[in-house]
Amino acid sequence: ANTYASSGDIEKAADIKIELHRSGAKKKAGVTLTEFDGKIWRFRAHDQSHPDSAEIHAQVDRMSKMLIEYG
Numbered sequence: 001a002n003t004y005a006s007s008g009d010i011e012k013a014a015d016i017k018i019e020l021h022r023s024g025a026k027k028k029a030g031v032t033l034t035e036f037d038g039k040i041w042r043f044r045a046h047d048q049s050h051p052d053s054a055e056i057h058a059q060v061d062r063m064s065k066m067l068i069e070y071g
Helices: 002-006 010-023 053-070
Strands: 032-036 039-043
8 A cells, every 4th residue: 555655546555455454454564684793683663672772763863854954
């Protein structure tokens, strides 16, 4: 559905979402794996399990603001 919505086909996206809801299908959360300093880190969207999660999110916010400000 997101692919159709991204391409501008809102009707098709809505049809798919309705069908998924009717069928009881559940969206499986994506997982990202990355290696840093020899350790594998696993996370999902909105994941707060990393011990430095608050600082990581704060840094991402700072970088986002800089990208907007400086292009």
